[in-house]
Amino acid sequence: xxxxxxxxxxxxxxxxxxxxxxxxxxxxxxxxxxxxxxxxxxxxxxxxxxxxxxxxxxxxxxxxxxxxxxxxxxxxxxxxxxxxxxxxxxxxxxxxxxxxxxxxxxxxxxxxxxxxxxxxxxxxxxxxxxxxxxxxxxxxxxxxxxxxxxxxxxxxxxxxxxxxxxxxxxxxxxxxxxxxxxxxxxxxxxxxxxxxxxxxxxxxxxxxxxxxxxxxxxxxxxxxxxxxxxxxxxxxxxxxxxxxxxxxxxxxxxxxxxxxxxxxxxxxxxxxxxxxxxxxxxxxxxxxxxxxxxxxxxxxxxxxxxxxxxxxxxxxxxxxxxxxxxxxxxxxxxxxxxxxxxxxxxxxxxxxxxxxxxxxxxxxxxxxxxxxxxxxxxxxxxxxxxxxxxxxxxxxxxxxxxxxxxxxxxxxxxxxxxxxxxxxxxxxxxxxxxxxxxxxxxxxxxxxxxxxxxxxxxxxxxxxxxxxxxxxxxxxxxxxxxxxxxxxxxxxxxxxxxxxxxxxxxxxxxxxxxxxxxxxxxxxxxxxxxxxxxxxxxxxxxxxxxxxxxxxxxxxxxxxxxxxxx
Amino acid sequence: xxxxxxxxxxxxxxxxxxxxxxxxxxxxxxxxxxxxxxxxxxxxxxxxxxxxxxxxxxxxxxxxxxxxxxxxxxxxxxxxxxxxxxxxxxxxxxxxxxxxxxxxxxxxxxxxxxxxxxxxxxxxxxxxxxxxxxxxxxxxxxxxxxxxxxxxxxxxxxxxxxxxxxxxxxxxxxxxxxxxxxxxxxxxxxxxxxxxxxxxxxxxxxxxxxxxxxxxxxxxxxxxxxxxxxxxxxxxxxxxxxxxxxxxxxxxxxxxxxxxxxxxxxxxxxxxxxxxxxxxxxxxxxxxxxxxxxxxxxxxxxxxxxxxxxxxxxxxxxxxxxxxxxxxxxxxxxxxxx
Numbered sequence: 001x002x003x004x005x006x007x008x009x010x011x012x013x014x015x016x017x018x019x020x021x022x023x024x025x026x027x028x029x030x031x032x033x034x035x036x037x038x039x040x041x042x043x044x045x046x047x048x049x050x051x052x053x054x055x056x057x058x059x060x061x062x063x064x065x066x067x068x069x070x071x072x073x074x075x076x077x078x079x080x081x082x083x084x085x086x087x088x089x090x091x092x093x094x095x096x097x098x099x100x101x102x103x104x105x106x107x108x109x110x111x112x113x114x115x116x117x118x119x120x121x122x123x124x125x126x127x128x129x130x131x132x133x134x135x136x137x138x139x140x141x142x143x144x145x146x147x148x149x150x151x152x153x154x155x156x157x158x159x160x161x162x163x164x165x166x167x168x169x170x171x172x173x174x175x176x177x178x179x180x181x182x183x184x185x186x187x188x189x190x191x192x193x194x195x196x197x198x199x200x201x202x203x204x205x206x207x208x209x210x211x212x213x214x215x216x217x218x219x220x221x222x223x224x225x226x227x228x229x230x231x232x233x234x235x236x237x238x239x240x241x242x243x244x245x246x247x248x249x250x251x252x253x254x255x256x257x258x259x260x261x262x263x264x265x266x267x268x269x270x271x272x273x274x275x276x277x278x279x280x281x282x283x284x285x286x287x288x289x290x291x292x293x294x295x296x297x298x299x300x301x302x303x304x305x306x307x308x309x310x311x312x313x314x315x316x317x318x319x320x321x322x323x324x325x326x327x328x329x330x331x332x333x334x335x336x337x338x339x340x341x342x343x344x345x346x347x348x349x350x351x352x353x354x355x356x357x358x359x360x361x362x363x364x365x366x367x368x369x370x371x372x373x374x375x376x377x378x379x380x381x382x383x384x385x386x387x388x389x390x391x392x393x394x395x396x397x398x399x400x401x402x403x404x405x406x407x408x409x410x411x412x413x414x415x416x417x418x419x420x421x422x423x424x425x426x427x428x429x430x431x432x433x434x435x436x437x438x439x440x441x442x443x444x445x446x447x448x449x450x451x452x453x454x455x456x457x458x459x460x461x462x463x464x465x466x467x468x469x470x471x472x473x474x475x476x477x478x479x480x481x482x483x484x485x486x487x488x489x490x491x492x493x494x495x496x497x498x499x500x501x502x503x504x505x506x507x508x509x510x511x512x513x514x515x516x517x518x519x520x521x522x523x524x525x526x527x528x529x530x531x532x533x534x535x536x537x538x539x540x541x542x543x544x545x546x547x548x549x550x551x552x553x554x555x556x557x558x559x560x561x562x563x564x565x566x
Numbered sequence: 567x568x569x570x571x572x573x574x575x576x577x578x579x580x581x582x583x584x585x586x587x588x589x590x591x592x593x594x595x596x597x598x599x600x601x602x603x604x605x606x607x608x609x610x611x612x613x614x615x616x617x618x619x620x621x622x623x624x625x626x627x628x629x630x631x632x633x634x635x636x637x638x639x640x641x642x643x644x645x646x647x648x649x650x651x652x653x654x655x656x657x658x659x660x661x662x663x664x665x666x667x668x669x670x671x672x673x674x675x676x677x678x679x680x681x682x683x684x685x686x687x688x689x690x691x692x693x694x695x696x697x698x699x700x701x702x703x704x705x706x707x708x709x710x711x712x713x714x715x716x717x718x719x720x721x722x723x724x725x726x727x728x729x730x731x732x733x734x735x736x737x738x739x740x741x742x743x744x745x746x747x748x749x750x751x752x753x754x755x756x757x758x759x760x761x762x763x764x765x766x767x768x769x770x771x772x773x774x775x776x777x778x779x780x781x782x783x784x785x786x787x788x789x790x791x792x793x794x795x796x797x798x799x800x801x802x803x804x805x806x807x808x809x810x811x812x813x814x815x816x817x818x819x820x821x822x823x824x825x826x827x828x829x830x831x832x833x834x835x836x837x838x839x840x841x842x843x844x845x846x847x848x849x850x851x852x853x854x855x856x857x858x859x860x861x862x863x864x865x866x867x868x869x870x871x872x873x874x875x876x877x878x879x880x881x882x883x884x885x886x887x888x889x890x891x892x893x894x895x896x897x898x899x900x901x902x903x904x
Contacts, residue, residue, distance in 0.1 A: 369582065404894070
């Protein structure tokens with residue numbers, strides 16, 4: 001069964017730097033003195049805390065209940081005591097805080113009662129998806145999208161693709177995992193395949209990892225799974241790029257594989273699924289590559305929540321290390337601080353030195369050489385988007401498919417003028433989002449204003465209707481009471497009379513009310529003060545009269561600034 | 567850089583421009599060997615003028631001078647100006663042309679990357695309009711000593727008829743316009759060599775070699791040279807087959823004038839040219855078509871420069887109308903995704 005491979009446009013071949021960390025087997029990282037487990041593993045997968053400070057927890061015990069549609073459960077990575085539930089900084093370019101459960105390990109690694117293996121053959125699909133959610137399974141390729149949601153989407157899926165491409169330079173965690181635990185990965189992949197009802201299982205691995213390809217092929221021998229070595233060309237590991245290479249299907253921006261009969265999972269995710277279904281274990285650890293400018297690069301199995309600074313000690317960064325990158329050098333980010341925990345999406349931490357990652361030369365003018373367009377895997381014209389972004393011509397940028405950009409960094413990588421193109425695109429995207437939000441707010445304000453006008457009109461109409469009804473009623477009463485008194489009256493006077501009668505009655509009631517009213521606190525004032533008050537009252541009346549007439553225009557004028565600008 | 571990517575390909579504008587200069591060397595060597603060393607003097611004059619003008623303009627525009635001068639783009643412009651000029655133009659003509667190219671065409675529009683027109687071609691067109699006689703004095707290959715060339719460049723007395731002959735294109739045009747001669751008759755006797763003028767053919771071959779080098783180094787793509795040469799050959803061939811008495815062969819057109827210099831070095835200017843693959847084909851093809859029309863029916867013997875400028879004007883439209891399909895949008899024309 002040899003399928004033909006497809007190509008995607010562009011792509012680059014940066015130095016892979018895989019050998020530094022790929023040679024050593026995965027080791028288990030020692031437990032740090034404290035684990036900081038975020039309740040929110042990504043912007044999407046949230047959980048609410050169900051433990052209290054001081055509580056003893058066991059390894060694998062649930063500490064966070066899934067919250068909302070995209071929520072997944074969070075578990076204690078080891079046994080110990082909850083010492084704090086607090087906001088802690090996260091490994092994110094913004095360094096924003098997120099609520100975390102801080103656990104002090106007791107070092108005993110006592111498991112909760114292992115749930116029995118979950119047999120997805122006897123369970124319903126919903127139960128199986130709920131199990132994934134309760135085990136906290138999210139995509140381990142970096143995006144941490146909840147797996148139960150991804151599996152729940154789309155129907156008639158033919159092909160399950162397992163992403164072992166690992167195209168970013170330096171990272172080798174998937175490589176090592178495939179070499180060492182190929183059978184487990186395939187077992188997990190088969191569970192996933194059965195859950196989505198796919199017929200076909202294809203494992204895509206870049207051909208610069210021959211050992212991983214061989215291990216996976218050995219494990220797949222005799223099964224229906226197909227392990228394919230794809231050409232090493234960054235970003236072949238991008239989900240949509242890999243789907244394109246293996247199946248020829250192109251999935252546009254805003255669409256998911258499920259819509260096109262293809263579903264794609266990372267090999268690490270498949271391994272986590274295997275642990276969850278066969279061993280009943282939640283996702284509490286992952287493989288992290290420590291590499292770059294350090295003495296002992298390698299891959300470590302790390303408990304979620306391990307602070308990065310504790311972990312880095314294992315790799316022994318060299319003294320000229322000036323910063324640390326989380327993720328790969330193409331799409332990762334320089335960590336603003338190191339007292340942040342490893343989360344489910346943390347695949348690699350690179351010790352960076354000026355020697356390995358020299359600072360970019362100064363930006364030069366674009367000469368429209370189109371190197372960026374040649375390298376773009378999405379077939380965009382990055383230099384055009386750059387001109388539009390620079391001139392803040394965001395409408396045009398969107399017309400040229402700005403949002404199709406996957407921010408892979410190929411264009412910045414090849415630019416001879418050293419223009420940080422992706423930075424421009426990130427800027428444009430965030431500006432457009434901000435403007436959309438502003439516009440939404442303005443639209444809401446306008447809608448509120450329009451509704452207020454509508455409501456006032458309606459109330460006026462209702463009042464008039466009520467009045468008319470009342471008048472009709474009185475008229476009817478009068479007609480009943482005195483048909484003899486006005487035998488010759490025509491329709492018109494008859495209509496007038498009851499109105500007059502109504503008015504007279506109302507006036508009488510008002511008079512009576514006025515008489516009943518308590519004396520005001522102004523009544524006992526001196527005549528002079530009372531004259532002043534009368535003066536003020538008179539002025540106020542004039543003002544009210546003035547204010548009453550142009551009120552609608554004034555309201556409109558007040559609302560005008562919120563109108564969407566052309 | 568603060569944000570990803572943290573790695574970069576070791577390339578630069580300077581490297582790109584440097585490779586273009588390197589690619590011009592075979593043509594220049596052939597020029598020196600077969601036509602004379604005068605071109606080297608002109609190259610020196612134009613380079614010095616260009617660098618000085620570049621530095622001056624950068625300073626006036628309050629831009630960092632060093633890094634922009636070091637990008638070698640001004641030197642490329644200077645060399646292209648000189649190489650498309652007759653090699654014995656007086657020094658002041660070269661200076662004027664380079665000043666037009668660098669000051670007016672490049673910096674008045676915002677400097678490197680901002681000029682809508684090809685600087686060398688504006689320089690060529692403005693000079694041929696201003697000084698038609700000086701701009702059409704092409705020395706026959708190998709007949710002028712270096713001393714003569716030098717004295718002419720330095721502004722010495724010009725005994726025009728004695729020192730220069732008409733170029734092949736010029737002779738052909740004049741001959742055909744007189745109405746009595748055919749292509750074969752014009753070209754048979756005189757000094758026009760096997761293809762487009764004796765000696766000059768070797769210069770053209772030098773440019774082709776440099777162009778292939780640029781293709782191999784991926785500085786230029788195949789689109790423009792192929793479209794330019796293809797369209798020029800196709801239209802010339804069509805008319806030559808129909809009426810060989812009045813239309814020169816495609817080979818003559820390709821080897822004459824600046825066709826090869828244009829195919830690999832002029833139309834491929836990234837800044838003022840089209841950028842999309844289809845746009846590049848249309849752009850270069852359009853230049854070839856206009857050049858052939860001017861060569862056959864226009865007032866000037868050589869029409870490539872005008873063709874380039876006319877097509878420069880079309881670049882925004884070409885780019886806009888030939889945007890490539892974006893990943894996953896294959897079905898856009900058929901009304902959205904699957």
